[in-house]
Amino acid sequence: MKNMGRTGAWTLGAAGMLGLAAAGYAVARRRTTVSTLPQDTAADSTVNLLAEGYTFISSRCRRFTSDVFETRLLFAHAICTMGEEAARMFYVPERFTRRGAIPFTAVKLLQDHGSVQMLEGDAHRHRKDRFLSLTSPERSRELVALFESLWRAAVPAWSRADRILLQHEVRQLLCRAVCAWAGVPLDERDVAQRTREFTAMIDNAGAIGPRNWLAIGQRARTERWIRGVIEAVRRGTLEVPEACAASAWASYRGPDGALLDANTAAVELINVLRPTIAVASYITFAALALHRFPDTRRMIDTGSDEELHAFVQEVRRFYPFFPAVGGLVRQPFEWNGHRFAEGEWVLLDIHGTNHDARTWDIPDAFRPDRFRGREANAFAPVAQGGGDVRNGHRCPGEGITLDLMKAGVRLLTRTMQYAVPPQNLHVDLSIMPALPSRFTIAHVRPIA
Numbered sequence: 001m002k003n004m005g006r007t008g009a010w011t012l013g014a015a016g017m018l019g020l021a022a023a024g025y026a027v028a029r030r031r032t033t034v035s036t037l038p039q040d041t042a043a044d045s046t047v048n049l050l051a052e053g054y055t056f057i058s059s060r061c062r063r064f065t066s067d068v069f070e071t072r073l074l075f076a077h078a079i080c081t082m083g084e085e086a087a088r089m090f091y092v093p094e095r096f097t098r099r100g101a102i103p104f105t106a107v108k109l110l111q112d113h114g115s116v117q118m119l120e121g122d123a124h125r126h127r128k129d130r131f132l133s134l135t136s137p138e139r140s141r142e143l144v145a146l147f148e149s150l151w152r153a154a155v156p157a158w159s160r161a162d163r164i165l166l167q168h169e170v171r172q173l174l175c176r177a178v179c180a181w182a183g184v185p186l187d188e189r190d191v192a193q194r195t196r197e198f199t200a201m202i203d204n205a206g207a208i209g210p211r212n213w214l215a216i217g218q219r220a221r222t223e224r225w226i227r228g229v230i231e232a233v234r235r236g237t238l239e240v241p242e243a244c245a246a247s248a249w250a251s252y253r254g255p256d257g258a259l260l261d262a263n264t265a266a267v268e269l270i271n272v273l274r275p276t277i278a279v280a281s282y283i284t285f286a287a288l289a290l291h292r293f294p295d296t297r298r299m300i301d302t303g304s305d306e307e308l309h310a311f312v313q314e315v316r317r318f319y320p321f322f323p324a325v326g327g328l329v330r331q332p333f334e335w336n337g338h339r340f341a342e343g344e345w346v347l348l349d350i351h352g353t354n355h356d357a358r359t360w361d362i363p364d365a366f367r368p369d370r371f372r373g374r375e376a377n378a379f380a381p382v383a384q385g386g387g388d389v390r391n392g393h394r395c396p397g398e399g400i401t402l403d404l405m406k407a408g409v410r411l412l413t414r415t416m417q418y419a420v421p422p423q424n425l426h427v428d429l430s431i432m433p434a435l436p437s438r439f440t441i442a443h444v445r446p447i448a
């Protein structure tokens, strides 16, 4: 696993775990119970994790014919799990905390200290409600409308270029769209720089050394900028619509009635902006799927919104994004014959759960029709976490993610024609974040 990127929670990445060890977390995590779980035999499996990436947990579960096994990652005891039943175990509200399960360097670039992800109980629910009001279907429609109009306006420039890097372009469009939607003023001259800053957070959360430090330095600029927005809204020198995210975080009061300090309010506003820009990766994967599986493209060209929904759900299930989520046990419990003690470090394999043959027929085939007419299931797929969104740490941005992905697919297929020149489209599961190396499109032509 050569790098990792995340938008939401701490997710398993070897480099991140190097950071974890360096921060001294690892030594604190010892096995606290006598266990009968299958054991990974290596004294420490970090090197295997580095080599195997997204398949590290699932390949061992297959070998042990078990949904759970114990291992050591960077000298820390860890329990790895996968599958729909494991997701049900992992997403029991209040059972785990993300606090202390996440390397400092990754927390700093992603959700950050003081964010909703670090809270539990009433404080968490109260803050989460604010996120959920910001990501409601109505608010999502407004964001999508902005994104669509920016995309349409960009097509003529794309058609004049020889070729474009799709993810790069879509990230910039999303950066413009989400800032406008959130009430964050963004000068056109700053779009490229701000997009680079958000991208650096996503791509370098798991890196160690200079790349990570550079991204943290870049993030400090973003924080200054967004803190300035919060302060200006509070002073009344920046007028923004009441319903927008800038106003929502500037005015948010916790259960104790106190305003958030400006830093924390900025952190939560960034936690709306950054992951929305990360949806560009899923739109790129959707474009890759349209290219690799032309039959599904025909289905979309002729199909309904239901078919489009099934397509983007399959993109989220099929393609890798976050490999795993981690937590420390808060409330001891038993599962699969094992007693999980307080403080134990547990990892749930997201990619493996989304490719588990017990839940998904022919899991390694890209088949959007598996989502046609399928009942909603809170534990499969788990691309953005599982369980109850309000009472747990499941991502509050799933509706926005799906809506933006659908818009991206509609725009790719209905507003423009393009060619996919010969290039390496292999998705290497040992590289984090996994993407086709550089998905380029050429000969873009607007459809009148």
Ligand code: HEM
Residues within 6 Å of the ligand: 007, 008, 009, 010, 098, 111, 116, 117, 118, 128, 131, 135, 271, 272, 273, 275, 276, 278, 279, 282, 321, 322, 325, 383, 384, 385, 386, 392, 393, 394, 395, 396, 397, 398, 400, 401
């Ligand atoms: C590329 C799309 C996205 C992916 C793959 C993704 C994935 C995730 C994952 C895996 C988690 C952690 C779940 C856990 O800890 O159990 C999470 C949490 C979170 N995500 Fe997302 N997310 C995405 C988009 C968004 C968007 C668009 C927003 C906001 C507009 C958002 C805001 C958050 C927040 C605030 C949390 C923390 C929730 C909590 O701790 O209660 N994410 N996300």
